[in-house]
Amino acid sequence: MKPLNKLKLKELKIQDNFTDNDLVLKYLNGDEDSFYTLVNRYKDKIVNYIYRFVNNYEIAVELSQETFMRIYKYMPDYKFDYKFSTLIYKIASNLSIDYLRKEGKFIGTEMVDIQSLKMKSIASPEEKLLMEELKKKLESEIMNLPIIYRQPFILKEMENLEISQIAKILGCKKGTVKSRLFRARNILKEKLGPYFGV
């Protein structure tokens, strides 16, 4: 059993060296495992991304499964016009928005009550605790951003994608992405600014 596992592990490590496009090509040439290497590469990112919209872990996992199912069904017609990552974030974005529309939660308008957190300098354990609280506060404020600002913000700041890729995912111009990011950052700055003590 053990040598097999080691071999499998080695195989997986080799698979890890392939680009997304290589894996898609390998899959299209009959190597089913390549598809699952792509799944393993993106599953955490997609679950995290969707979670930031639906705010429910079970639903985030369910919609992520659906995202991969859709891409699996799309594979036989795969066109290399988009990066694999662009395509998968695009599907995940659409599924999240569809879900929010169905639930009547398309605009994140609900407000989270702001506790009075005072921050002056960063050093002591007390302040570290404040830092953690601030992070939580920021997390909930991100969740409260209207979707059109939340999407580019998460793609940029959490998923670390480039502006051009975000534009493709959201189907808008680079300029639109930049101005939405500007707006998102300023909303967060207004909400959290008083707690930074700058």
Add this chain to the structure above:
Amino acid sequence: MKDECIFYKKLMNDYLNVDISKIEEIALMEHIDLCLSCRRDFEKLRKISTLTKEIETIKAPENFTDLLKNEINSTQKKGSKFMEIFLVIAASIVLFVMGFAISSTYLVKNENFNGTPEISEKRSNIEIPVKKNIKPIKPEEINIKNNYRKWEKVYLEEVSH
């Protein structure tokens, strides 16, 4: 806010997007050194960006890939079962249509050949030998008077007895 600050706010956004040229970055830093309001804003925005990157990301469950594999395999099985049923139905339809088409073209061919469908020709095959033994009656051979007299003779004989 000073007019020129609006320009630098845009540059702050570009800086955070990692979408800024070296010259623009230098200009931004110079302005920030001089403008207290922009410095404060920039610090807040940078903190938001850093803190966001530090937020713990949500992970997929351990069995995520296995669940997906099962789902894919089961839809494929469902798909192939559906395909099986579909093929059986399709094949029977094709056979039925083919059978119908063959028989009807055969009928049409016969019809074109002699104007009578195959079935009636089969029937005529039976009748032909009978017909052949009957000597056609010529109009001049029909003698009603003679026939009547024969009948009259028989009748009169019966009555007289």
